[in-house]
Amino acid sequence: MMLSSFPDKAVMAELLARMLWEIKAVHFRADQPYKLASGMASPVYIDCRKLISYPRIRSTVMDFAAATLVREAGFEAFDVVAGGETAGIPFAALLAERLSLPMIYVRKAPKGHGRTSQIEGHMPEGARVLVIEDLTTAGVSMFTFIDAIRAAGGVVDHGMALFYYDIFPEGRATMAKKGITLHNIATWREVLAVAREQALFDSQTLESVQSFLDAPLDWSGRHGGISALAG
Known part of the structure; x- marks a missing residue:
């Protein structure tokens, strides 16, 4: 893989x-907020799972993911790629192939049946595992998978989210305290910038x-969602 052949991070x-x-994977709906898995009310929703239905786009995104990882983590940093149920599974397969x-x-x-497995596939003891999800807000769901891999004898020091909300300043630091370096390609800042540039929505x-991105929990609390993150 020639890093010089890939664009820079921005x-x-x-x-x-x-x-x-x-x-059309991005949705803005300030008047009828979405409820996120965390319990937050949000005027924005993104469906990264749609990427798998567009071969040219998904191939380019996997190129970006691979370039991001080798630049930030190294060429020989991982032994196994893990996808979280369910949205992370196709991206894990695509990235593992890359x-x-x-x-x-x-x-x-x-x-709840058979061998009662939580991890499917072969993971050698001590394997260095990269966990990939389509997106993450605060990393809560990602740690469901990370904890399971660590409990089974895998080593997890890195996580990959194709899209990271990046709305909590302490988000990366919190993950780092739990031993995880988070890698991502895009955030809401870039998505909003494109919306402004192309005038995709009215200014209101x-x-x-923008007010949600600047103070997400305050916005959520005012619109029927949680006003503080658990744990």
Whole structure:
């Protein structure tokens, strides 16, 4: 893999933002907020799972993901790529193929029959595992998978989210305290920048989205969602 053949981080972030808009994976709805898995009310919602249905786009995104990882973590940093149930599984398969690595996937909880496995596939003891999800807000769901891998004898020092909300200043530091370096391609900042540049929404909607990004828990609390993160 020739790193010089890939755009720099800012360009990759902008291009992913443009791709997400192009396939209509981004939704702004300030008047009827979305409820996120964390319990937060949000005027924005993104469906990264749509990426798998567009071959040219998903191939480019995997190129970006691979370039991000080898630049920030190294060429030989991982032994296995793990996808979290369910959205992370196809991206784990695609990225494992790109990096020529084995792949596993991790359930949210052990299945209730058969061997009651939570991890599917082969993970050698002490394997260095990269966990990938389509997106993350504060890393809570990612740690469901990270904890399961660590409990099974895997070593997890890195996580990859194609899209990171990046709305909590302490987010990366909190993950770092738990031993995880988070890598990502794009954030809401780039997505909002494209919306402004292309005038995709009226100014009132864009300002409401900006106010959410600047103070997400305050915005959530005023719109029927949680006003503090658990734990």
